Amino acid sequence: MLYREAGQFKSSYAEDGRIFPIRQDRVGFTLLMLVFGVAVPLLANEYWLKAILTPVLIFSLAAIGLNILTGYAGQLSLGSAAFMAVGAFAAYNFILRVDGMPFLLALALAGLAAALVGVLFGLPSLRIKGFYLAVATLAAQFFIVWVLVKFPWFSNHSSSGVVTAQEVSILGYAFVSPEAKYVLTFLVVAVLALAAKNLVRSATGRAWMAVRDMDVAAQVIGFRLMRTKLLAFAVSSFYCGVAGALYAYTYIGTVEPEGFNLDLSFKILFMIIIGGVGSILGAFLGAAFIVLLPILLDNLVPALFGDALGAGFASNLQLIIFGGLIIFFLIVEPHGLARLWQIAKEKLRLWPFPH
């Protein structure tokens, strides 16, 4: 009953093109941003900020990156973690080797470095499609991690290959506390998510989707496949690169190349599949789902079964439930959580008088 658009008229095409055309959505979204931007850092405890909210935001950013490439431009990629690694190590080296490098500039440069590498590994997409392209990006995954391990210069000759992220400071303020790191992450992710949303609702996004849906027709209309696909690779890798740098600097603090392995790439792929392929909101929902579900099961399984199962079986059971839930979701709603949300909103518009 509260969620009604009756009486709200759009009188210009600019109004029709808004992200949230319905007033209730705008209010709701503002509240959401206030809760996560102001209330959460003030109220949440350290565990939640450090172990749950910050990683959810960072993975959301990586998932947005992959979603741009796979969901919007239709190019399947299994190399997201490798592009995150490029971002993390690029940021580390920029801050290490350039005196007085501002953190935000390093973050942007890390993204650009990843974009450059992304374009390079995107070149095969001009000739191959689908699963074959996925295999080519798999090569990126292994090759990049190998390069980072093979040449110790990248990790500043650290004997173990592990690097410790330097302290983050912007304009003299040191981001040390979990609250400060969370807020920084939140701001970066919010700005980049907005930019991504703008991209996909404008001509750039339409070009990506056109190439995804029917590349011959896209060409005949005048889109250049090479430019469109490589731009998708560049933007996608930029997002993954920034996510990787944040992962190192505001989340775990110490990173090694092997941390950005194929498992992580798959995790990000699952996030967009569960969250919703071709949806910015879906990236957030998917990341939250994938990060929160294991934690939930961690607490739930012992609570339900006690110690009767034994520690080994309990952890296996969690994996089984996790896999089962993913399959269940894919069968029930192949378009992901974002689509469920959309359906819920459509129902809500008519509730409680559906006829």
Next chain:
Amino acid sequence: MARQSGDVIVDLRNISLRFGGVKALTDISFDVREHEIRSIIGPNGAGKSSMLNVINGVYHPQEGQIHFRGQLRRRMEPHHAAEQGIARTFQNIALFRGMTVLDNIMTGRALKMRCNFLQHALYWGAAQREEVAHRLKVEEIIEFLEIQSIRKTPVGRLPYGLQKRVELARALAAEPHILLLDEPMAGMNVEEKQDMCRFILDVNDHYGTTIVLIEHDMGVVMDISDRVVVLDYGRKIGDGLPDEVKNDPDVIRAYLGGAH
């Protein structure tokens, strides 16, 4: 109804196209004049769609020359054709199925948009103004083709006849000089065909667009075309006014069926 046709705009000379050993087109010459409705007819496999694909640069003929507005055209890619003002629709609908009707038609404006992706990411100022300006033009086409009520519908949910209409809208959004229509009326019922005929004639009349049309419905072809070219097994067997073609013995034998 003799409409005024202008100068030759596309001139195809001795076009031959082969795929390996298969000869799709053999030594075909014909021209298209400004502002006319030029139909290509012929039995299945005669090479009609290949002919359109040659005109808009999807296929590259091994032999022959194409003069476009008096200029000899070198090897070109589809986007060059688009830049020169050639738009087309496809035999099997080639809409972007994941997008709404509005977004599909907006893609047709792509070549006229100037903002880059960084401006799009900001979606402020120039990028937004451009979006709105092109939306105005697109709305004009939406109104012209009477599809206002479905503008926010994903195209995958539309019935076949409407999808064909949306595809025409997408092609028109580019404001083409030449419109290539590949069987725009295939699979339609009589009312839908009448609507489509009306739209094609209106486009030709209202925007002055030159139209090259492939169609199997002889009634439609003979009714709306200014000139007709007939293909059979990749060769040209007839060319001229609808009435001339209709009475050409070669055409009757090959296409309309000979006396047995």
